[in-house]
Amino acid sequence: xxxxxxxxxxxxxxxxxxxxxxxxxxxxxxxxxxxxxxxxxxxxxxxxxxxxxxxxxxxxxxxxxxxxxxxxxxxxxxxxxxxxxxxxxxxxxxxxxxxxxxxxxxxxxxxxxxxxxxxxxxxxxxxxxxxxxxxxxxxxxxxxxxxxxx
Numbered sequence: 149x150x151x152x153x154x155x156x157x158x159x160x161x162x163x164x165x166x167x168x169x170x171x172x173x174x175x176x177x178x179x180x181x182x183x184x185x186x187x188x189x190x191x192x193x194x195x196x197x198x199x200x201x202x203x204x205x206x207x208x209x210x211x212x213x214x215x216x217x218x219x220x221x222x223x224x225x226x227x228x229x230x231x232x233x234x235x236x237x238x239x240x241x242x243x244x245x246x247x248x249x250x251x252x253x254x255x256x257x258x259x260x261x262x263x264x265x266x267x268x269x270x271x272x273x274x275x276x277x278x279x280x281x282x283x284x285x286x287x288x289x290x291x292x293x294x295x296x297x298x
Contacts, residue, residue, distance in 0.1 A: 197275040202258040205232070205251055206274040207291040215292055217270040219246040223262035231256040246292055253279065254287035 176182065188195070197203070209215050219236035237247035263271045281287065 197277060201273070201275055201277070202260055203274040203276045204253050204258070204279060204289075205256065205262060205291070206272050207249055208270055208272055209293055213293045215246070215270055216268050217246045217249065217292065218268060219244055220267070222265050222267060223271060226261040226265035227256075228259065228261065229255045229257055232262055249291040251289045251291050252287060253289065254284060 207215050207217060217234075219234050221234045221236070224230075224232045224234045231252045233248075233250040234246065235248040235250065236244050239245045258273065260273055263273055
């Protein structure tokens with residue numbers, strides 16, 4: 149007896165909830181000025197990602213193209229997928245400086261641990277979101293613009 153009453157209750161309330169959902173759809177259909185959906189391919193030029201969006205890792209450079217990375221390797225140790233390799237070298241004075249900052253986007257999970265662990269604030273998460281490619285070599289990047297400076 150209980151299952152029969154549940155069946156009839158669902159048979160009555162089901163169409164009511166369907167009509168409530170359709171009313172929202174019909175409002176947007178007849179009044180398209182209030183649509184809140186992003187029209188992605190068409191608004192590509194004006195689309196801005198949220199501040200907290202995590203894209204690929206990016207090494208911060210100033211206007212002269214210099215970075216403040218000291219090649220300490222803390223970001224490399226914090227990376228759980230080994231997507232970062234910090235290759236240090238020595239300058240003329242014998243000081244340890246960054247030689248190459250290698251980043252593999254294909255194995256990065258965009259967790260942001262490298263950015264959080266950097267004591268000098270050299271890294272940030274970029275806002276790039278269209279990064280697909282058919283060539284795997286496109287995902288292996290050298291992030292520093294100049295070698296041996298820092």
